[in-house]
Amino acid sequence: MKIAILGAGVSGMSLARFLVEGGIEQDSITLFEAAPVAGGLCRSKRVGEFTYDVAGGHILFSKDAEAMAWMKEQAGGEDAFVKRDRNTKIRFGSEWVHYPFENGLGDLPEGPRFECVSGYVKAWHERMGPDGTTPVTEAPKDFASWIRWRFGDGIADHFMDPYNEKIWKRPLADITSEWVAGRVPDAPVDDVLKSAIGMRTEGYTHQSVFYYPKENGFQAITDGLAAKLESRIRLSTPVQHVARKGEGYTVDGEEFDQVICTLPLDVLPRIVEGLDAGAVQAMESLEYNAVTCVLVALDRPEQPNLSWIYLPHTEQGPANRVTYMSNYSPGNAPEGQTSLMAEITSNGRGEAPGPQIAEETVEGLLAAGLLHREEVLFTDISTSNHAYVVYDHGFSAKRAAALEGLERLGIVPLGRFGRYEYDNSDQCVIKARALAAELVPKWTQG
Ligand SMILES: Cc1cc2nc3c(=O)[nH]c(=O)nc-3n(C[C@H](O)[C@H](O)[C@H](O)COP(=O)(O)OP(=O)(O)OC[C@H]3O[C@@H](n4cnc5c(N)ncnc54)[C@H](O)[C@@H]3O)c2cc1C
Structure with a gap:
């Protein structure tokens, strides 16, 4: 049995690990990853001594205790994480407003x-x-x-x-x-x-506590997964062509018995041969937004005790959310300095913001009273093209037609954009675990 997993984000790598934990030979699995580093949307970037999550500030939390423990284990266990109380606010003019609004x-x-x-x-x-x-x-x-x-x-x-x-x-x-x-x-x-009238009520409390890796950003979790999968991941290897061949498949000309796909559904018409016209049309009309993250490294020893904040107003600049990255973990900034990270969305099918977005963001944060110009050490930008599923009218029917088209070819879709689901990384893990539980008996018994 040769198994191809397309994409080495948290979904693809978790599936690989659960298959191995279920008894599938690790050597029978090959992961194809376009980027030079595994992790997908869970990746983090280090610039100098500052670290930030490239697809928006990521926190670890889950209603599924087992999935959360499994994720912590990948990065070295409980001791490799800091536990934080969620403290989020809305910046409203010069006021701090409790969240939810x-x-x-x-x-x-x-x-x-x-x-x-x-x-x-x-x-x-x-x-x-x-x-x-x-x-x-x-x-x-x-x-x-x-x-x-x-x-x-x-x-x-x-x-x-x-x-x-x-x-x-x-x-x-x-x-x-x-x-x-x-x-x-x-x-x-x-x-x-x-x-x-001033009596405090809490509201939505699901993520009242969260965890974050002490070192190396959220990517510590996917780094742990990648380390266990070692040479099974082919980095810098964008999949360009997938087709059926007899009972199996070819992936860029190489034969496999099974293909699991975590690539965004909307790119598949360019990659997968044999999709029916309805599926192609559905895939091509799925909408998504990109996110550009602007790290602002600050020469400021302390920040308010905040996890992240929402910036609803245009005067506050283009960012909708700012994460207090150095509050997530002290490992995200050097001693005596701190950092903020702003998120700016754009239509994924359009152009991502250019380098000027960093200055526009800083201007907005100055207007919102979140920093002083002289504190800014440097900025850094990362864009993730597929960040948010857009639920336009007709979304459910398009998604269903896209998934059915892929499944008709026997290719198994998985992941946030592999299935176009608004999933956090814990849900990706939970779904990978469920898929492995379904596939292992099928593959080992027959
Ligand atoms: C702004 C934002 C904030 C978030 N906050 C949180 C949070 O706080 N906590 C949390 O748990 N989750 C959070 N998430 C969600 C989390 O990032 C995702 O659920 C998860 O990373 C998705 O993993 P995935 O493997 O399904 O997809 P991806 O991470 O997108 O992986 C797909 C992989 O496929 C690769 N690929 C694409 N095309 C090709 C190709 N042709 N050939 C080979 N490889 C290819 C990509 O490079 C990528 O590595 C957030 C997401 C966003 C956008």
């Missing part, structure tokens, strides 16, 4: 606070009907209307609309609300009212 209304200046509370209560009444417990209106299908239906006009105007416009880079009416189902918990109206 609807649980932080008491931190707002009076005018916006009134508009947000009033809008929330009106929207809540319209949504919940006279008894206050049973929704009487259906959730709107487009994200722009959904925001107002769910949060009201004040929160839409002051936070949700400007913040989401920064991230999605499209009119919000062009995005479906389906992706928010189960992701944005409904804050009880009492909690919102309490927060507005």
Whole structure:
């Protein structure tokens, strides 16, 4: 049995490891990776003595304790990690607002606070009907209307609309609300009212604690995986052609019995031979956003005790989120210095921002009062082309047609863009584990 895994991100490498743990010979597996380093979106970059995660600040957390322990083990176990309390805020003018926003209304200046509370209560009444417990209106299908239906006009105007416009880079009416189902918990109206009069309510607490590798950034986890897979990973080897051959496949001319694909579905029409026209069309119309990360290395000994912050307003520059990278781990900056990292999205099918984005970002952070010009030591930029799945209208049907087309050829899709799912790395691990549990018995018994 010869197995090809396309892509050596956390999905591809976790699958390889789970196959081996399940009894498949490691030597029967080959991973093809386009980049010179394994890890994909989990990679980190070291510049001088500063380290940052190249596809946005990454934290380790999971509802699945076993998956989280397995991930820690890859990087050297519990002792190789720092444990952090999540402390996230929204920068609103010169104020710090508790996150989630609807649980932080008491931190707002009076005018916006009134508009947000009033809008929330009106929207809540319209949504919940006279008894206050049973929704009487259906959730709107487009994200722009959904925001107002769910949060009201004040929160839409002051936070949700400007913040989401920064991230999605499209009119919000062009995005479906389906992706928010189960992701944005409904804050009880009492909690919102309490927060507005200054009584602290916590809101969304799923990631109240998180872990981060002490050294080498988040990539320490994928480095650990890569080390175990050693020579099975072919780095700097972009796959260009996959085709069926008899009962098996060829990958760039080399024969394999099985192919698992973690490459983005949208690039496959250029690579995979024999896809039907419907699948090709579906794959080519899947939308995605890129992320450009700007590291700002600072000659400042201390930062506020924050994990990351949201920047909803255009005056704060192009970044939507800033990670306090040196707070994640002291290993991310040299002694006596600190760092911030800003994330800027762009349409993945368009052009990524050029080098001027670093200065625009610094200007924005200065305007937001997050740093002083003389503290900036240097900046560094990294762009990841596939960062966010975009849930435009018709997304579910396109995704289903794309996956079915691939599966008809017997190629198994896996991963964030391999399946176009909004997965964090722990979910990639969980899905790789489930896939290995399904494949190992099939492959070893027959
Ligand atoms: C902004 C942002 C913040 C995030 N924050 C977190 C977080 O805090 N915590 C968390 O757990 N997760 C987070 N994630 C999610 C996490 O990064 C992903 O879920 C995970 O890295 C996806 O892994 P993957 O292996 O599925 O895909 P990828 O990492 O994309 O791997 C695919 C691999 O395929 C390779 N490839 C592409 N084309 C070819 C080709 N033709 N031939 C060969 N190889 C190819 C790529 O180089 C890449 O290495 C975040 C993601 C983003 C974008």
